[in-house]
Amino acid sequence: MTDRLSVIFAALADPTRRAILARLAEGEATVTELAEPFDISLPAISRHLKVLETAGLISRSRSAQWRSSRLEAEPLREATAWMDRYRRFWDENFTRLDAHLKRIQEKP
């Protein structure tokens, strides 16, 4: 489980972490701000942030005693890029494109 994609997907496989990302989509936030909606301890949040940071999904900066987190979407791009290989299996437009390509390939 050392590869990048696995780390990214594992980070996304937790509802608390996804909620944190959703919050960060609205702008940067400190740890206590991020912790506020949840019924879990600060250390737990701190660890979730560590996981997100390791996955590259957030970056962090500090000013005085506050540590601010910021959304970094690049890993999400990677994840969707991987899933795009399967798009033809669910996307109607892709299915049609597929069929079209096969058709024009049959009559040269």
Add this chain to the structure above:
Amino acid sequence: MTDRLSVIFAALADPTRRAILARLAEGEATVTELAEPFDISLPAISRHLKVLETAGLISRSRSAQWRSSRLEAEPLREATAWMDRYRRFWDENFTRLDAHLKRIQEKP
């Protein structure tokens, strides 16, 4: 970790399982066929398939003593749908669209 998206992402967070999906993109396959490229036991593969099935990423059928697995891409559609909420954070076209929408909103 009981929600659907978490189960899907967790299923994708393992390289063996992603490789199995890649293989299934080329067509149905039996358990031994799927196990062949890997250096792990058949029971281990069997469990990976269970995880994928629980996530809805594969469906299974049987004929005689063979159990055939088939790719089901619907969960991938769900996962990308979730990530699409963040597309504007990495997609240049989305960034431009965002800017455009803001512009036309400013001058009514």
Add this chain to the structure above:
DNA sequence: TAGGTTCTTAACCCACTCGTTAATTAACGG
């Protein structure tokens, strides 16, 4: 019925995850 093939289930290990509380670090303000 017996024996072979395919696959799953059971039982077990070890490592890791997610939560806890308590202690520690770091920076601010009087």
Add this chain to the structure above:
DNA sequence: CCGTTAATTAACGAGTGGGTTAAGAACCTA
């Protein structure tokens, strides 16, 4: 310097994940 605020680190427990081997279930063929 002292106390407060913000956040992390440490130490622990319960549960889960991914692997193993051994045993069982389901189906075919002779």
